[in-house]
Amino acid sequence: MKLIAIIVCFLGVSAGVPASDGWRTVNGALEETREVTRMLLLRPQDGRADAVCENIRGARGAWRCLAQPSLGVKQCGFWFQAARDLRRGFRCELNGGFILKDADGKVLWADELASWSPYQAFVLEGIVEKGRVRVQMLQYDRRTLLSQSDWVSVPAELTEQEGCLAVSTEKGVVRFREAERSETPLVALTDDAPNKRRLAQGSRSEWRVLGTGNWTWADAGRTRIRQQAQTERAWALNRAVHGSHRVWRCSVRVSPDAGGAGMLFQVDERSEGGFNCWLGGKPGAGSLILYRNGGPGKIGKSLYSGKPGKWHFNEDLMLEGETKPGKVRARLLKTDGKTVISETPWITVPPEESNRAGFLAFHTWKGGAEFWGFADGTTTLAQPSSPLGSGWMIVGDGDWQWVSDARTTLRQTAKAKSASCLTTAITGAKGTWRCLVTGENAGLLFQANRELKEGFLCVLGRDTVRLFDLSQPDQLIWESTKFKRPKSGACLVEGIVATDRVSVRLLTLDGTVLAESSPVWISDTNNDRQGHLGFAARGGPAEFSAWTFTPEK
Amino acid sequence: MKTSLESSTNVSRREFLRGAAVAGFGAAITTAAQRVAAAAKQEAKSDRKIRIGVVGGGFGASFQWHLDPNCIVEAVSDLMPDRRDRLMKTYKCAKSYESLEKLILDKNIEAVAVFTGAPDHVRHSVAVMNAGKHCITAVPAAISLEQCQQLIKAKERNQRRYMMAETSHYRAGSILMRQLCRDGVFGEVVYSEVEYYHPARKGSKERASLWYRDGKPTWRHNYPPMWYPTHCTDFVVGVTGERFVEVSCLGRAPRNDPERHNSQYNNPFDTQVALLKTDRGNICRCNRSGALHAHNERAQWFGETVAVFMESWAGQPFVVKQEGKPDLKPELDFMHLLPPPLRVRSGHGNSHTFITHEFVMAVIEDREPSVDVYTAVAETAPGIVAHESALKGGELLKIPSFDPKK
Numbered sequence: 001m002k003l004i005a006i007i008v009c010f011l012g013v014s015a016g017v018p019a020s021d022g023w024r025t026v027n028g029a030l031e032e033t034r035e036v037t038r039m040l041l042l043r044p045q046d047g048r049a050d051a052v053c054e055n056i057r058g059a060r061g062a063w064r065c066l067a068q069p070s071l072g073v074k075q076c077g078f079w080f081q082a083a084r085d086l087r088r089g090f091r092c093e094l095n096g097g098f099i100l101k102d103a104d105g106k107v108l109w110a111d112e113l114a115s116w117s118p119y120q121a122f123v124l125e126g127i128v129e130k131g132r133v134r135v136q137m138l139q140y141d142r143r144t145l146l147s148q149s150d151w152v153s154v155p156a157e158l159t160e161q162e163g164c165l166a167v168s169t170e171k172g173v174v175r176f177r178e179a180e181r182s183e184t185p186l187v188a189l190t191d192d193a194p195n196k197r198r199l200a201q202g203s204r205s206e207w208r209v210l211g212t213g214n215w216t217w218a219d220a221g222r223t224r225i226r227q228q229a230q231t232e233r234a235w236a237l238n239r240a241v242h243g244s245h246r247v248w249r250c251s252v253r254v255s256p257d258a259g260g261a262g263m264l265f266q267v268d269e270r271s272e273g274g275f276n277c278w279l280g281g282k283p284g285a286g287s288l289i290l291y292r293n294g295g296p297g298k299i300g301k302s303l304y305s306g307k308p309g310k311w312h313f314n315e316d317l318m319l320e321g322e323t324k325p326g327k328v329r330a331r332l333l334k335t336d337g338k339t340v341i342s343e344t345p346w347i348t349v350p351p352e353e354s355n356r357a358g359f360l361a362f363h364t365w366k367g368g369a370e371f372w373g374f375a376d377g378t379t380t381l382a383q384p385s386s387p388l389g390s391g392w393m394i395v396g397d398g399d400w401q402w403v404s405d406a407r408t409t410l411r412q413t414a415k416a417k418s419a420s421c422l423t424t425a426i427t428g429a430k431g432t433w434r435c436l437v438t439g440e441n442a443g444l445l446f447q448a449n450r451e452l453k454e455g456f457l458c459v460l461g462r463d464t465v466r467l468f469d470l471s472q473p474d475q476l477i478w479e480s481t482k483f484k485r486p487k488s489g490a491c492l493v494e495g496i497v498a499t500d501r502v503s504v505r506l507l508t509l510d511g512t513v514l515a516e517s518s519p520v521w522i523s524d525t526n527n528d529r530q531g532h533l534g535f536a537a538r539g540g541p542a543e544f545s546a547w548t549f550t551p552e553k
Numbered sequence: 554m555k556t557s558l559e560s561s562t563n564v565s566r567r568e569f570l571r572g573a574a575v576a577g578f579g580a581a582i583t584t585a586a587q588r589v590a591a592a593a594k595q596e597a598k599s600d601r602k603i604r605i606g607v608v609g610g611g612f613g614a615s616f617q618w619h620l621d622p623n624c625i626v627e628a629v630s631d632l633m634p635d636r637r638d639r640l641m642k643t644y645k646c647a648k649s650y651e652s653l654e655k656l657i658l659d660k661n662i663e664a665v666a667v668f669t670g671a672p673d674h675v676r677h678s679v680a681v682m683n684a685g686k687h688c689i690t691a692v693p694a695a696i697s698l699e700q701c702q703q704l705i706k707a708k709e710r711n712q713r714r715y716m717m718a719e720t721s722h723y724r725a726g727s728i729l730m731r732q733l734c735r736d737g738v739f740g741e742v743v744y745s746e747v748e749y750y751h752p753a754r755k756g757s758k759e760r761a762s763l764w765y766r767d768g769k770p771t772w773r774h775n776y777p778p779m780w781y782p783t784h785c786t787d788f789v790v791g792v793t794g795e796r797f798v799e800v801s802c803l804g805r806a807p808r809n810d811p812e813r814h815n816s817q818y819n820n821p822f823d824t825q826v827a828l829l830k831t832d833r834g835n836i837c838r839c840n841r842s843g844a845l846h847a848h849n850e851r852a853q854w855f856g857e858t859v860a861v862f863m864e865s866w867a868g869q870p871f872v873v874k875q876e877g878k879p880d881l882k883p884e885l886d887f888m889h890l891l892p893p894p895l896r897v898r899s900g901h902g903n904s905h906t907f908i909t910h911e912f913v914m915a916v917i918e919d920r921e922p923s924v925d926v927y928t929a930v931a932e933t934a935p936g937i938v939a940h941e942s943a944l945k946g947g948e949l950l951k952i953p954s955f956d957p958k959k
Binding site for chain 1: 611612614615620635636639642643723728729731732733735736737738751757758759762848873875881883884885886887888889890891893894896897898899900901902903907910911914923
């Protein structure tokens with residue numbers, strides 16, 4: 001505390017000193033700081049700091065700056081169209097959420113659920129048109145919208161007066177950069193802003209949220225809901241889906257590190273009563289459990305617990321619950337809606353429980369999950385399953401099939417620009433990834449994620465080998481044009497992921513090395529990142545077999 | 554090309570930190586406050602592009618010179634043709650030279666990135682600066698105290714920019730820790746624990762890959778662990794601006810590892826643990842090893858009311874612990890400090906893009922880079938002395954200062 005007191009004492013020296021760039025501190029202190037790039041650092045004195053930039057002036061238009069709050073900040077942000085003495089203007093601030101205020105502190109609009117934390121950087125923007133203002137909060141990339149207000153009507157005389165830009169903070173240091181006024185906002189007004197995607201609540205909404213979760217629509221089409229807060233327990237109840245003695249269905253994907261997630265059915269308006277079809281037990285390798293539902297205010301009771309190892313993180317699955325007079329059961333299925341992974345027997349319950357009509361709800365514990373496929377009253381099937389079967393994902397425009405029932409060789413037959421498939425059954429990080437490839441412009445995907453935005457691809461041409469890092473903008477990280485394909489056309493491809501480096505080897509079936517890259521330095525995020533094995537074909541038919549992954553010892 | 558902002562208002566991190574070290578935070582902030590008056594712009598954006606030469610096609614191919622909006626790769630070089638080709642492809646550069654000695658004769662090149670083996674860093678850096686070019690080298694800056702002195706003399710004589718490409722400096726945890734210190738949240742770092750473990754055990758593929766090329770030993774073969782200290786020491790020197798002044802170090806000599814015999818460095822150790830004291834009387838424990846079942850480049854810093862723990866291989870998340878307050882586990886992302894083309898994943902905790910841009914902007918803005926020659930040597934020399942201490946059974950030794958006399 002003594003040290004901070006000394007700092008504040010010295011800061012008094014700079015307060016109110018006019019600067020040639022137009023910055024002037026009203027209170028607190030403004031410093032210049034550098035960490036690769038320059039930033040302005042605003043430090044409070046007596047708990048508050050404001051600094052005005054008289055060089056950034058105007059009336060209508062888009063005013064903005066990047067702000068990075070530090071530890072202890074209670075609220076921070078910027079003023080736009082502000083008077084030099086800050087007695088007039090609008091304030092765009094991060095406080096408990098994201099807020100638009102007038103100069104007197106009156107709240108004109110607020111998104112109380114907008115989340116931010118110290119040391120994250122945001123671009124805050126205020127847009128002024130005649131008789132109205134709006135604000136928005138974006139990621140530092142100046143494109144990704146996080147929260148956005150609608151237009152807020154204000155007296156026209158306020159929006160026509162010239163003002164300047166100012167920055168402010170309370171209780172902690174804030175770093176600012178890129179303060180400016182422009183004619184055009186970074187992002188236009190949209191109905192699809194993340195704050196507008198939150199599950200609406202209130203009497204007019206079909207949704208009711210309980211607990212401390214952050215529930216939003218995961219897609220613009222509003223077909224999938226997502227709970228993304230790392231919170232203890234969260235519920236979202238859908239009052240549009242109601243009934244008894246029926247099949248209740250939804251698809252689910254549990255986020256990594258969540259404790260569990262499930263579908264509640266025949267619950268009351270408080271998400272209590274009814275039943276809970278739950279993915280629980282060991283996180284990431286757990287079991288299907290059927291509970292007599294407790295809910296936010298009550299403790300549930302297990303009616304049946306299945307074998308472990310039946311569900312995994314980031315796996316698309318389907319939950320099904322069903323009641324008939326005096327009976328209830330639950331099933332865990334693959335997303336084809338047919339293949340049963342685990343199921344409870346029909347369990348006898350008192351008729352008043354099984355017969356009771358109620359709503360559909362979703363519940364998460366210690367983490368997030370996505371739910372979808374419930375829109376038409378819980379009978380919608382999820383996306384069609386992969387034609388290659390469980391654990392296989394197809395990406396792009398290929399036509400993939402098994403060569404035989406033994407499922408040891410995969411064939412891609414289409415003239416495909418970009419055909420890929422992945423097996424999620426093989427997961428790993430450092431080690432040797434291997435497969436036998438026949439066909440031109442085809443190759444091995446290794447340590448790849450489902451979106452094919454991370455991981456590596458080694459593609460064999462007629463006389464070239466190319467290694468791509470899917471996370472890099474240019475992607476190509478190594479190339480050899482001296483590769484000679486064996487006469488058989490078949491080539492064993494090895495991708496080797498080591499600490500901070502990746503390399504590839506091409507071998508004949510008898511183990512003769514045809515080509516070998518030296519290690520290429522890559523991001524160390526790959527050292528522990530779990531990815532999958534897969535295949536890619538770029539242009540024509542190809543066959544793949546003998547795939548393995550050997551973890552580094 | 555120097556703007557008025559650049560020449561008159563630059564308050565470097567080092568200036569701030571050194572000021573804080575000598576006279577407390579208040580004095581440093583006074584300096585900063587006086588200069589704020591002339592802070593004409595928040596960012597001096599320049600269209601100028603420096604023309605750089607890149608030497609060393611192994612690790613040297615893992616930087617982003619071609620993505621930096623203020624940089625053009627003019628030429629590349631490596632003694633090995635395959636590595637030279639790789640550099641040309643990576644940096645989309647049509648010109649190459651067979652050696653550094655030839656590359657530095659190219660008049661179009663104003664800066665050279667040296668990513669050769671550690672024992673060659675000083676020889677190459679001095680040659681680059683003697684040729685009138687700015688220089689960035691891989692770590693460590695040097696492998697002897699004499700080399701440290703040579704490097705500083707070459708820098709001062711030629712008045713070029715010199716930077717050591719220390720990756721720990723731009724790990725997100727380090728950036729945050731510097732902010733916590735500057736913001737006055739942390740106060741004094743009383744004790745720190747820093748460690749760099751990169752296992753290359755006997756018989757492992759990692760050892761085969763790092764220690765040998767074409768069957769011959771590389772410079773990494775049985776290299777003394779403490780001669781590669783900067784991934785550790787930067788967590789103190791690069792965060793608080795302190796200097797290490799004394800060290801006592803113990804080494805562990807493996808008994809059953811024949812590859813370590815006939816060492817080119819006469820190094821008996823595979824693991825070394827040093828205790829260091831700073832010029833402000835604070836203490837640091839520094840671990841270096843290539844033999845342990847551990848994999849880290851990390852630190853944990855302890856103050857009297859705050860402690861910060863970097864994420865670890867063992868599962869420790871990054872956390873700021875403050876007395877009487879809830880833990881803070883921030884999402885560490887400082888990519889916003891970089892121009893958009895450089896906001897890509899890169900090596901050593903995404904530090905390569907930061908190093909790339911810091912060096913480029915130091916040349917553009919005609920200022921010293923963050924890890925300048927004095928910082929580089931202050932991070933390198935403690936390891937050299939620590940190794941000497943370990944050879945003497947842990948004797949407490951003084952670490953010489955290479956900072957300019959005041």
